Amino acid sequence: xxxxxxxRGSEKTDLxxxxxxxxxxxxxxxxxxxxxxxxxxxxTLVIDRYEIGERQTSACAIPTAWLENLGLLDSECQRFETxxxxxxxxxxxxxxxxxxxxxxxxxxxxxxxxxxDSVFETAKVEGPAMxxxxxxxxxxxxxxxxxxxxxxxxxxxxRVLDPSSSYQPPEGxxxxxxxxxxxxxxxxxxxxxxxxxxxxGYGWSFPAGDELRxxxxxxxxxxxxxxxxxxLADDLGLGTDxxxxxxxxxxxxxxxxxxxxxxxxxxGHCLPLTAEGIRPALYFGLALGTELRAVLEGRQxxxxxxxxxxxxxxxxxxxxxxxxxxxxxxxxIHPRVLKTLLSAFGNRRxxxxxxxxxxxxxxxxxxxxxxxxxxxxxxxAPA
Numbered sequence: 259x260x261x262x263x264x265x266r267g268s269e270k271t272d273l274x275x276x277x278x279x280x281x282x283x284x285x286x287x288x289x290x291x292x293x294x295x296x297x298x299x300x301x302t303l304v305i306d307r308y309e310i311g312e313r314q315t316s317a318c319a320i321p322t323a324w325l326e327n328l329g330l331l332d333s334e335c336q337r338f339e340t341x342x343x344x345x346x347x348x349x350x351x352x353x354x355x356x357x358x359x360x361x362x363x364x365x366x367x368x369x370x371x372x373x374x375d376s377v378f379e380t381a382k383v384e385g386p387a388m389x390x391x392x393x394x395x396x397x398x399x400x401x402x403x404x405x406x407x408x409x410x411x412x413x414x415x416x417r418v419l420d421p422s423s424s425y426q427p428p429e430g431x432x433x434x435x436x437x438x439x440x441x442x443x444x445x446x447x448x449x450x451x452x453x454x455x456x457x458x459g460y461g462w463s464f465p466a467g468d469e470l471r472x473x474x475x476x477x478x479x480x481x482x483x484x485x486x487x488x489x490l491a492d493d494l495g496l497g498t499d500x501x502x503x504x505x506x507x508x509x510x511x512x513x514x515x516x517x518x519x520x521x522x523x524x525x526g527h528c529l530p531l532t533a534e535g536i537r538p539a540l541y542f543g544l545a546l547g548t549e550l551r552a553v554l555e556g557r558q559x560x561x562x563x564x565x566x567x568x569x570x571x572x573x574x575x576x577x578x579x580x581x582x583x584x585x586x587x588x589x590x591i592h593p594r595v596l597k598t599l600l601s602a603f604g605n606r607r608x609x610x611x612x613x614x615x616x617x618x619x620x621x622x623x624x625x626x627x628x629x630x631x632x633x634x635x636x637x638x639a640p641a
Contacts, residue, residue, distance in 0.1 A: 279303070279407070280404055281305070282305055283414065283522065283524070284367070285306075289367060290540045290543030294544060294551050303377050304376045304377070305379050306413075310378060311363060311367035319358060320361065321356055321358055321617060322337055324622045333362050340354060341449060342448045342449070343450075344449070345597045346597075353606050353609050384398050387516075412521045412543065414523045423515060427479045433533060435473060435474075435533065436484055436502075437472055438473065440497040442470040449461070458589035459478070462474075463494065472494065472496060474486040506523075507535075510571070513567055519563075540620075
């Protein structure tokens with residue numbers, strides 16, 4: 259049975275030892291990868307600085323079909339079929355051909371962890387990974403050195419296990435996001451594309467049952483968003499309770515480096531323009547898990563898994579680069595022209611086509627195949 263253990267102070271026992279798999283980071287990507295190893299009999303250790311589900315850093319929304327196909331629907335808070343977009347020259351109601359849900363972060367993480375049979379421990383990674391003489395990989399933590407044949411970095415944008423390719427804000431390709439969680443309710447999922455709030459970026463209000471998740475994101479990491487977030491909340495007649503925020507990667511990165519696998523924000527698995535990171539994190543985490551499982555079952559070597567996962571990641575680069583180009587173009591479009599362009603999404607036929615292509619970047623059917631078959635071939639998403 260999977261175990262969870264939060265230890266602090268003198269309770270931080272030594273974790274020094276050898277494992278088959280070490281997953282660093284226990285959020286969407288790390289838990290998704292670990293879930294695919296269930297039943298292999300592998301000695302898998304998942305570590306994180308925080309308890310599972312302890313530290314929410316996003317508005318927590320995802321296409322509903324992803325929750326359904328992964329058996330995570332019990333974490334759902336609220337469901338939407340349209341997006342209401344506000345501009346300085348009017349608003350547009352965009353019909354979405356698939357449903358979108360906000361969810362409870364801790365509940366979803368608990369459900370996802372329940373699909374794992376790994377061991378979890380709280381531990382802070384304190385340095386880069388090192389390759390040992392026998393080819394295994396060691397990771398230094400505040401609870402000792404942990405060694406494993408297969409090591410995953412899903413710790414976030416800092417890319418801790420590979421400092422040679424890390425970057426720091428505000429120089430790196432990172433967006434800045436901040437939000438508050440005041441009590442309240444609304445039937446509408448809303449977005450503000452208004453340069454009075456942020457020159458390059460957008461604001462949002464994501465209802466989640468009895469709370470609203472209201473925030474502002476800036477594509478320019480040098481632009482601070484605390485005051486814009488306060489102003490948006492004030493304009494909506496809301497308080498500023500429950501601050502949370504994070505840096506958001508907006509460029510796809512290499513998914514492997516030496517013997518290390520990367521998933522989630524550490525690999526830039528966050529879609530530019532929309533800053534949607536949960537669906538890609540689950541998608542690539544599950545894909546990585548299938549490759550790791552094949553190694554554990556003796557169907558391929560670690561080197562072959564690294565190559566396959568790298569190719570899978572690279573097959574999606576055109577989608578990410580295309581959305582990054584749109585992100586860069588958005589601030590240059592005159593607001594009146596932008597309103598006209600966005601109005602096209604009010605047409606259900608166009609909206610169905612556009613949102614359908616967007617969903618296909620990380621389609622929910624991929625998750626269903628994994629659940630049903632366990633380990634499918636990793637065919638890239640349709641172009």
